[in-house]
Amino acid sequence: MGMNKELEARVDAYVDEVWEDVVRDIAQIVSHPSVVDAEDAAPGAPFGANVRAALDCGLGIAERLGYATGEDDGYLGWGDIPGERSTQVATIAHVDVVPAGSGWVTDPFRVERRDGWLLGRGVADDKGPAVLSLYAGAFFLHEGITPRYTFRALLGCDEEVGMSDVHHYLETHDDPAFLFTPDASFPVCNAEKGCFGGRFASAPVADGTIRFWSGAEVSNAIPGESVVELAVDASELPAPAAHVDRLRIEAIRPGVARIVARGVGGHASMPEGTINAVALIVDYLAEIHDLLAPAEQAYVELLDVLTEDAYGEAAGVASANEAFGPLTLNAGKIVMHEDGRIVLSVDIRYPDSTSGRELEARLSALASKYDVAFEVSSTKSPFSVSAEHPAVQALLDVYREVTGEPAEPFSMGGGTYARNFACAVSFGPEGDASELPDWVGPMHGANEGASEAALRQALKIYILALVRLQELDL
Template sequence: MDSKITAQVEAYVDEVWEDVVADIAALVAHPSVADASQGAPGAPFGAPVRGALDCALGIAEKLGYEVGDDEGYVGIADIPGAEDRQVATIAHVDVVPAGPGWNTDPFTCTRREGWLLGRGVIDDKGPAVLSLYAGAFLKQLGTVPRYTFRALIGCDEEVGMTDIHHYLSGHDDPDFLFTPDAEFPVGNAEKGQYGATFTSAPVTDGVILSWSGAEATNAIPAESVCELAVDASACPAPAANADRLAIEAVALGRTRITARGIGGHASLPEGTVNAIALIVDYLRGADLVSASERPFLELMSRIHEDTAGASMGIASSNEAFGPLTVIGGTVEVSDGRIRQTIDVRYPDSTTDGRIAESCRALAAEFGATCTTDHAKEPFSVSADHPAVQTLLDVYREVTGRPAEPFSMGGGTYARNFARAVSFGPEDNDLELPAWGGSMHGPNECASEAQLKEAFKIYILAILRLMEVDL
């Protein structure tokens, strides 16, 4: 690695870091949960997302990019090169709902002991700002880069990625793209995704009045609240997980059960505790529900029994992608039925068709139904691609750590492009502070040291990609 360039990069990182943090805070301030039902021309995912997009484009313009947008679906920021061919990044400014359990305002970026807290600091507003500042280093060199560098800003990654589908319907694929929306070193393969909703038979004599879980189907709920038409005096003390369950009288003949688990992203269930499952276990043991509710409660127990899908009959694994994972995300009681969603991440050793068939059969055992909400096939890019090898080399040189490409359960924008990978900045081995949380959970936090290292990696990666024959 050229020592002069490295020194320039390190000086740049230090020089602009306070500006980077300020711009992350400005983006976090927008409660940009994508909601197409609130869409309008130029703001297809609602005004808060449009506000975040304008904020990001304002940062890009300040840094010297040529900016525009694709009808509000995707922001476009370019540094023109000698060739029209593109090296690109894509990050997103939409976020999952804040959800319960925060100790700070989720839409105010709080700086504490070398960490940033706020919804989106690691997924994906922080990385979005890093990518803009990383590309802007090309302007510092005072030369025209070989390829055009394009920073794309997405607005609908957490909900359906319809933003990038719209973009690609009218724009060519970049020659190579990475998304700073996963773990280091390089994610060159992503599991397939399958989402479905289990719905109970009509409940005629139910005691479950309401039930909440995660606010998004791709999140593991940290809190679940269930209200019953049962007097609190009839509710026994929890036989298990007593420290995670609270039972309180709401009124005569009405009781609220609150479960507190450990939330997280659906693709990373290890180490989490699903709050819905805590209530399922309690209700089954306490024998409080009605005869018409009992079958669906038993079905929910099967869904929540493990995160490998063994109890549901959908488990699958292979060396290239690893094991299937499944979680129950949202739950609700409405129109006389109970509904539980699932989020499945699966290897290419199975198919969404097989998973759907097994889920329908499982539902039928309990007099319920299962409908598919979405399905995406597994995706991969060759680890031997010269751009992939370039990213790995830069990561090794900056960190001194070994690096091999990996597959993951998370779904990123990369799967929508012909030549794309995910490239940090997360580190799943990083120990979070006691008051901090992971992405999609309460108290989402990011280490400033981690972000700074990623920032340096991104700058050097973009410089190196300009030298690769794509």
């Protein structure tokens, strides 16, 4: 099926007409620092006031575009375009974001438009795509088209933390016939690795050397900065033998020193090109091993194994297959408790060549070797939708027609909303992080950016995909 040139011209004209509104709306929704805050929960705002404000912003955009809007007790919201049938074709994007973190050269919650790029927390993951999904469906309204199937644009509020928003929604709402989430790369991701989270806790240390340690704010981010404070005079600390340009030793006061490590942050599922700042600290602590208390020495030895590589090889959990690719292991969030316990959270994305049970067994055995406690915090099995499904093929066809590029479905380590629905995939629009200008960061990293040209093309792809999906027997 080739591209309908008359339809393509109408879509191109629509994208041109609405583009400045799209950019304004992305800037408006990014302005809300919508990091999930369970302690700020309230009726109608289960993830805190900032997330609720971002949801209201998104619903306001939908209403302005002509959608009929609704919500599920603040867990998520939606905009509907009624079709000839109640059967739904849907999209879902999320309005919550990971914390800004350090290293920004701009205000993370104020979009900066620069040289064809938008910079701000969420422009790529996932507020920019959320706005695109609303404008994609609004094409039907703009053109006076009644779709065959009802279109529902879902706006989630808890994707980055637990996806409890979708679980809550699906308790009382039917699955759509088909759904895509604009929260990955093109062409189509039809398979997602399993997600496994665990915590390694050291024994309490009453008078240890390590007094404070920080890493990523969330476990699914590779830390771009890590700070450790030691009960040691700075003059007693040797200069780093490794990573000299990434470590800084500071004297806080007599008898207390701070070591600051600067790495290259990113998403836990995509370690290529990143440098884990916690791993830099671990390497330095290994150099000053004799200054640590025995329990701290054992814990740092364990962390040395966990941070040696990003694929679980040293930890003994590596696994890979052709369908899903390799397991990834991120040791990112580290917290120091008042009783002297240090707790490291790991985020593992795994192929179906291993299992959550196998990972638990191997990591528990590894922890016990160092007299460290280990507990599982979360586990989700791998999921996939057949590459031969007509809707998957329709998305691939549209992508090929718009871009002129070959397209095959792929798997990834990132966990998206798709895994929670009966028939769903992720479908763009994030680009290749290795191709970003040096002043533009990846999603979950500092200076998160999105190319306007890529977003414009994605909007065209989404509109044409929604039109094509309406033609299928779902």
